[in-house]
Amino acid sequence: MLTPVRAHEDDEVLKGDERQNVQPFHPEFTYPIFGEEEMIFGYKNLDVSLEFSSGSLRQHLTISHSAQLSSSATPPDDIEGILYKFIPPDYSKSSEDFDRLVQEDSLKFKPLGEKIGEYSRPAWKAKGKGKGKKTNGAGTTGSSEEGKEGEVKFEMYKTTWNTPGFREYHRRMQIFILFFIEGGSYVHEDEDAWEFITLYERRTRSTGEDTYHFVGYTSVYPFWCYPDSVRLRLSQFVILPPYQQLGHGSALYSTLYQHVLSRPEVAELTVEDPAEAFEDLRDRNDLRWLVEQGVPDDPLFGQIGGTRAERVKWEMGLRKKYKIAQRQFDRLLEMLLLRRLDRSDPVKVKAYRLHVKARLYRFNYEMLCQMSLEERKEALSKTYESVIEDYDRILSITF
Numbered sequence: 001m002l003t004p005v006r007a008h009e010d011d012e013v014l015k016g017d018e019r020q021n022v023q024p025f026h027p028e029f030t031y032p033i034f035g036e037e038e039m040i041f042g043y044k045n046l047d048v049s050l051e052f053s054s055g056s057l058r059q060h061l062t063i064s065h066s067a068q069l070s071s072s073a074t075p076p077d078d079i080e081g082i083l084y085k086f087i088p089p090d091y092s093k094s095s096e097d098f099d100r101l102v103q104e105d106s107l108k109f110k111p112l113g114e115k116i117g118e119y120s121r122p123a124w125k126a127k128g129k130g131k132g133k134k135t136n137g138a139g140t141t142g143s144s145e146e147g148k149e150g151e152v153k154f155e156m157y158k159t160t161w162n163t164p165g166f167r168e169y170h171r172r173m174q175i176f177i178l179f180f181i182e183g184g185s186y187v188h189e190d191e192d193a194w195e196f197i198t199l200y201e202r203r204t205r206s207t208g209e210d211t212y213h214f215v216g217y218t219s220v221y222p223f224w225c226y227p228d229s230v231r232l233r234l235s236q237f238v239i240l241p242p243y244q245q246l247g248h249g250s251a252l253y254s255t256l257y258q259h260v261l262s263r264p265e266v267a268e269l270t271v272e273d274p275a276e277a278f279e280d281l282r283d284r285n286d287l288r289w290l291v292e293q294g295v296p297d298d299p300l301f302g303q304i305g306g307t308r309a310e311r312v313k314w315e316m317g318l319r320k321k322y323k324i325a326q327r328q329f330d331r332l333l334e335m336l337l338l339r340r341l342d343r344s345d346p347v348k349v350k351a352y353r354l355h356v357k358a359r360l361y362r363f364n365y366e367m368l369c370q371m372s373l374e375e376r377k378e379a380l381s382k383t384y385e386s387v388i389e390d391y392d393r394i395l396s397i398t399f
Helices: 079-084 095-108 144-149 166-173 175-180 248-261 276-292 309-322 326-340 346-363 373-398
Strands: 002-007 019-021 047-053 059-064 114-122 151-160 195-204 210-225 229-239 266-271
Touching: 002 095, 002 210, 047 079, 047 095, 059 079, 059 095, 114 248, 151 248, 166 175, 166 195, 175 229, 195 248, 210 248, 210 266, 229 248, 248 266, 248 276, 266 276, 266 309, 276 326, 276 373, 309 326, 326 346, 326 373, 346 373
Parallel strands: 002 047, 229 266
Antiparallel strands: 002 019, 047 059, 114 151, 151 195, 195 210, 210 229
């Protein structure tokens, strides 16, 4: 069980009620820590709880059980010893000490790095997924200040390894990569070029003091891009479960993308082996961006038949302007074309189908060239139908 903990934000609290827990949640994956079977051996009624201060992410580990094996031949797993390899050694095992730390963090902790974005959500729209008391976007009891203003505020900060204190902070937050990204792993601190954007909820007490609470983060790594620019590759992207399905992932991605557009040395933003849920998030935001920029209204947008020289030049210019990787940009244009396609017109449908199949042929050339003509046609036809089905799905959840 994972539980974010923050200090109580009311001015007057009863003794013993100085903390409030955000909606607890379970990790999606534990195999990077406990093995492929995701099992812990040797305990009855085992409960492993990792609490963390919602701002600084300082941790409190509790392990409880009703019974355990005492056999020397088959000893129980050393749970704390296993976790020690993955979490910073300064975690607490004392509830009293941890509660004092949470209280101190409530006013002392401030985000590290350079603020590069902010937004707000109406409190009713940012409601979490917990049950019971009325909650705000983090799944926690709303403060009186939020009730007055009727909104929840969020801010994003960019950091690198050179940001004072960030290495230590990153060692606390990187555990979420193992818990929520399939196949995720820790980044190497000796690779100096890593960049990070961390998202926080900002709450203002009635006294006017601000407190900050971790929501999620993304990491990117720059690679040289011929001849004299940089390609940024998005490596990790995680939003904590209490904040999911509330638009925070889109806000974080959009801020990263706008940051990329503002940097003249960056040629494009790519994504390393994206999960399906992140691919959908990326597609939705990229599609909306291109629509906002008026791309579908350009006279060259619908010219997909005949000689393509002028359209290819137009596509190349747009792709470079918006710094989108080639395959992603091709997919986005195909989806926008499908959105405008008159499916009752067989001539237009055929032109669109040939346009998409030509791209699929180029992308899968090495595999297709080893097939016979009939096998190639069948493979392209099946791939095309699968692609269109997915495009329709994405368009239906985007517009």
